[in-house]
Amino acid sequence: MSVDGLDVLDERQAIDTHAHQPTSEFLHDAGGQMMQDAADRFGSEMETWSYEEMIAEYHDAGVGKAVLLGWDAETNTGNPPVPNDYVAEVRDEHPEFFIGFGSVDPLKDDCVEEAIRCVEDLDLSGFKFQQIAQGFDPSQPEYEQLFDTIEDLGVPVVFHGGNSTLGACSPGGRGLQVKYGNPMLIDDVAARHPDLQILIAHPAYPWEKEQLAICQQKGNVYMDLSGWMPRYIDDQVLQYAKSLLEDKVMFGTDYPMLEPEPWLEQFAELDFSEETQRKILWENAKEFFGLD
Numbered sequence: 001m002s003v004d005g006l007d008v009l010d011e012r013q014a015i016d017t018h019a020h021q022p023t024s025e026f027l028h029d030a031g032g033q034m035m036q037d038a039a040d041r042f043g044s045e046m047e048t049w050s051y052e053e054m055i056a057e058y059h060d061a062g063v064g065k066a067v068l069l070g071w072d073a074e075t076n077t078g079n080p081p082v083p084n085d086y087v088a089e090v091r092d093e094h095p096e097f098f099i100g101f102g103s104v105d106p107l108k109d110d111c112v113e114e115a116i117r118c119v120e121d122l123d124l125s126g127f128k129f130q131q132i133a134q135g136f137d138p139s140q141p142e143y144e145q146l147f148d149t150i151e152d153l154g155v156p157v158v159f160h161g162g163n164s165t166l167g168a169c170s171p172g173g174r175g176l177q178v179k180y181g182n183p184m185l186i187d188d189v190a191a192r193h194p195d196l197q198i199l200i201a202h203p204a205y206p207w208e209k210e211q212l213a214i215c216q217q218k219g220n221v222y223m224d225l226s227g228w229m230p231r232y233i234d235d236q237v238l239q240y241a242k243s244l245l246e247d248k249v250m251f252g253t254d255y256p257m258l259e260p261e262p263w264l265e266q267f268a269e270l271d272f273s274e275e276t277q278r279k280i281l282w283e284n285a286k287e288f289f290g291l292d
């Protein structure tokens with residue numbers, strides 16, 4: 001274990017709630033030009049590497065599991081999905097490490113059937129939505145059937161929260177609309193589906209206060225700290241993470257855009273108690289994802 005100041009990682013129990021594929025399937029195919037915009041903005045290369053390298057990197061940082069997310073924003077972006085069968089295949093090759101989450105495009109006619117197939121045939125553990133890339137408002141009635149179905153399937157969902165760097169600084173932001181990342185739209189879904197367990201990914205900039213209010217008020221809504229290096233996370237989010245919401249906030253990176261070791265090094269600097277570190281790094285996630 002190589003992160004100074006995080007003794008709690010010694011048993012490699014930490015769970016990353018938010019990881020994408022470090023491969024062309026995500027970065028180049030599904031991501032395409034809007035991902036290139038984000039990479040240019042942050043001065044990173046769209047480099048790819050293998051799952052074996054990925055897992056070794058996590059193990060070195062003291063992390064034992066990661067949620068691997070599918071991606072289907074085909075209707076809105078025109079880019080191919082990271083197929084659910086592919087996510088299941090990668091999970092099956094590394095079942096100890098990956099928890100597989102599917103993705104369905106809510107704008108496709110067969111999204112309800114695909115959601116059922118993901119759970120019943122592919123044994124995926126939940127669903128990821130990226131409302132900005134997918135171009136939909138989850139509070140609208142036309143998506144009720146999809147969320148009813150997922151609630152009945154009994155698996156959790158991850159919604160994107162806040163702004164997105166996809167399409168950063170391009171003309172018109174490649175047509176993507178930031179408003180769909182407002183967590184208030186997720187509050188409507190949470191109110192109508194009390195048995196649907198919801199994780200709002202990322203500190204939801206610029207709506208962190210709304211997100212904190214929803215996480216406090218809705219027993220079925222949680223959040224993670226992915227997508228932001230700890231040093232740049234809103235102070236109020238960090239205050240809540242170590243007090244009122246210590247049972248609801250989870251560790252996540254947004255791999256491969258952010259990587260576990262540097263993230264955890266900055267997390268160690270926050271001076272959270274060991275009890276809170278354990279909750280955020282794995283205990284809350286274990287409960288949320290129903291792991292033993």
Ligand SMILES: [Zn+2]
Binds near residue numbers: 018020254
């Ligand atoms: Zn992400």
